[in-house]
Amino acid sequence: MTQSEAVFEIMQTILYGVRNLDCPDSIKRYGACPDTRFSQMPAYNDLGFTDEQLNGLVDYVYSLAGENHDAEAVENVSGLLEICAECHREDGMGYKPFGGPDLTDDIWLFGNSREQVLDVIANGRTESCPAWSATLDAATIKALAVTIYNRSMGY
Ligand code: HEC
Known part of the structure; x- marks a missing residue:
């Protein structure tokens, strides 16, 4: 995985959360919000x-x-x-x-x-992490993802 791919993976988690169920039923897919990470x-x-x-x-x-x-x-x-x-x-x-x-x-x-x-x-x-897509702007989400990536690499 390239550096940019890793940062995009982290952005997806921040944007859509983990096991996020906090969205209208009408847009849920398989019982969870679209694009959320799901695992159990x-x-x-x-x-x-x-x-x-x-x-x-x-x-x-x-x-x-x-x-x-x-x-x-x-x-x-x-x-x-x-x-x-x-x-x-x-x-x-x-x-x-x-x-x-x-x-x-x-x-x-x-x-x-x-x-x-x-x-x-x-x-x-089965705890969840909320989605931040409606709360944080794109630049902040990207900056967070880069910071998390850098930390994970020990920079
Ligand atoms: C359906 C998928 C699935 C199966 C099957 C499964 N696990 Fe897990 N396991 C997970 C996930 C997902 C997590 C992380 C949960 C989280 O982060 O909230 C986890 C976390 C763990 C952890 C905590 C790891 C840590 O770093 O503290 C242990 C220990 C564990 N599993 C042991 C087992 C054992 C033993 C079995 C078999 C009896 C098993 N798991 C079967 C999905 C699974």
Whole structure:
């Protein structure tokens, strides 16, 4: 991806938000506002996973991130891992089209304690980021996108 493409990707997120539902029903597509980013981390508690399975999945996530983990617990949930691969890829590095983040890096969106990782897997994540297209002008949105890009590159 070129620098300009990356900046445009970030602009789309700022302009249209993430999981933004705050628009008239008449313009919604598939239940969400047009052009919003959409992704979902499912709530595996609601999907009937046992506490033991949920805890084993925490060890799986730690194994991907190179943290201390219980290898036997990971082995016990090996039959479930293809579910996670759908959005996080088999190697855990994240599948962008489905919005699944990289689980192998040391970035923890919601914290890295056992309780926090367990909470994400058990209860899912579907928070939203609002759309700024009606609030900020084009120059401000572009400047924000460039600033975010530069920061992500460590400039
Ligand atoms: C349908 C797609 C999807 C599936 C399937 C899925 N995830 Fe996720 N996962 C996501 C998305 C999207 C996020 C980011 C949520 C956000 O940013 O609000 C996420 C976030 C996470 C996080 C938080 C990462 C961090 O940096 O803190 C963990 C841990 C995680 N998923 C583990 C799993 C595990 C384990 C499985 C399999 C049981 C799984 N996910 C299955 C989409 C998915």
